[in-house]
Amino acid sequence: MYAxxxxxxxxxxxxxxxxxxxxxxxxxIGQEVVFTExxxxxxxxxxxxxxxxxxxxxxxxxxVLDQFRAKKLIVxxxxxxxxxxxxxxxxxxxxxxxxxxxxx
Numbered sequence: 001m002y003a004x005x006x007x008x009x010x011x012x013x014x015x016x017x018x019x020x021x022x023x024x025x026x027x028x029i030g031q032e033v034v035f036t037e038x039x040x041x042x043x044x045x046x047x048x049x050x051x052x053x054x055x056x057x058x059x060x061x062x063x064v065l066d067q068f069r070a071k072k073l074i075v076x077x078x079x080x081x082x083x084x085x086x087x088x089x090x091x092x093x094x095x096x097x098x099x100x101x102x103x104x
Contacts, residue, residue, distance in 0.1 A: 001044060003060050003102045006037040014060060014099045024093040027064045033097060035060040041104045049104070058104030062097040069093050 002015045008023025027033050038058035040050040049055055075088040 001102055002042045003038050003058070003104070004040040004042075005035045005060050006039055007035055011039065014102075016099055016102060018099045019065065019096060020099065021070075021094045021096050023095070024067065025064065025095045025097075027095070029064055029067060031064050032100075033062045033064055035062065038104060041102065055104050058102075060102050061100040063100060064095060065098055066096040067093070068096065 002013055004011055004013050006012075007025075010023070012020055012022070014020060025033055036054075036059050038051065038055045038060060039053065040048060041055055041058055042048045051058070070092045073090045073092070075090065077086040077088075078084060
């Protein structure tokens, strides 16, 4: 069984036991998190229950493993022949979660 969930403006295909990295969640390490934005649920025999836009009553539980920051992303802007150069950096805050149970 698998599910397609939406969190942080992104969509993830998850199965029980998967470890994924999502946008930062306001939860402590070891806490349970429930994703209610379930867009579709698929079974092992090939059936797909797609929501319009979400599957009613479906939820995916997960356990928070880690709160961390991603590698630094360098943003460089330049306009040729003008002497304009700007360098910015960005580090995204992420949460690593382990998918538990899919209900739906």
